[in-house]
Amino acid sequence: MPSAAERTRTLVQSTCSAVLLVPGVETIRPEQLSPQARVVGPDGEVFLLFPAESPAVRAATHAQDDELSAVLEITDVAPVSVPHRIRGRAWVSGWLTCAPGIAEPGGMMIRLEVGEIHVDDLWGATSVEPDEFARAQVDPIIAHEAELLQHLHSAHGEQLQELCGLLGERARDAADDDSATGGRARVVPLALDRFGLRVRFTGARCFDARFDFPEPVRDITELRRAMHTLFEAASR
Template identity: 35%
Template sequence: MSGNIPPAAVAVAAGTPAERLRTLLVAADSVTLLTPTHRAELTGRHRVGPDGRLRVEVPADSGAAHELAREGDLPAVVHVVDLAPIPMPDRVRGRAALTGWLTVEGLRGRRPDLVAVLHLATAGITDTDGTAPVDPDAFATARPDPIAPAETELLRRLDADARTVEQLTGLLPARLRQDGARIHLLRLDRAGIVLRVQSPAGSAARPHDVRLPFARPMRDPDQLGARIDALLGRPPRRVSRAGR
């Protein structure tokens, strides 16, 4: 099988812009807060609460925290960058920006870091599925992709299976598999696998991202093997589990 991306591309949606943004925030590699006069790195200090609002913990010793404590609320922009967990020359696979008003909500931890909530006004995302604005109300009610918490482990495990990666690469059109092209696993979600095709060294061409869609969405990580078997046209595997 080669150069034959399955026709199931329309069977599973990759997610709405709001869902994609919620997914990006699950394991973002860089989260940066910008206020009118200060900047703070907040990677690992952010979460979306049950009310669908983004909350951040602003370091107590930062200029942004002092400014926020003094003013009570501030206009703010949160920039988010998502990187692929697999090593490759260009690992950036998603960017987003959220703007709104940041309001102090409380203190947290031994050091009194400020917990602030972003009252979202506008948002936008650029990722492997395109560029789109995100409606604040849609963001509040959206849910992240169910595979997102396990994606890093699953992608790394899949990347270690050279035979399967080669077979997945064989699904790409021949024009993308030119000599010297570097092809990497970029993303995994309920809708499928995304490969990044990078041109041979010395080429100025931008990377080309291609989605290999599943015929049915994954509901949990345990279904990955079956989805890949179907994608590659392999017979279903039999899995025996202790206690089942």
């Protein structure tokens, strides 16, 4: 399974929605506190791009060291329609300073020196040490995950349904529950990473199932092979 540090680093550098919470900074437009871009530096600091006149930049302009605390809150929402759609949240707290000279004219990069990190996602809730976060790698599938899940959902419904056969008695119990209510459990792809595929069975009983790949994949080519192997096993 991906480590908590890897999961958090992946969320920070993904396209998930994020908001920077700065004590004392309020705005009538919440989007003004959403960074336009996020990147993690070599020492684990998080650089956030904002318009030069944003409230966050104004607050950080004269801040030094640990004078201005803030929390970067990230919310991960499944890219397909599914019950309980929020897949996770992460909170990266620390101290803000401006990093002039990095952004293009009209923008300003803010540096968030990381102090504490917490993640609450499909794997569970835990804290992450800043040095572990700094060393962690981003999941190589994240840049393509949303597109791949949407494709699986729209074009491979029957193959996803066949995954029930790999769950044994658990799937049969869910099928019995749905037949008793006159319905049929629906299988929705929920998450995809280098280690495997997670789907959500929806119906009278809603539960997740995880299908691990034989070995972690490193790119899209290896992912396609792993998915082919998984669907082939489910069709037998």
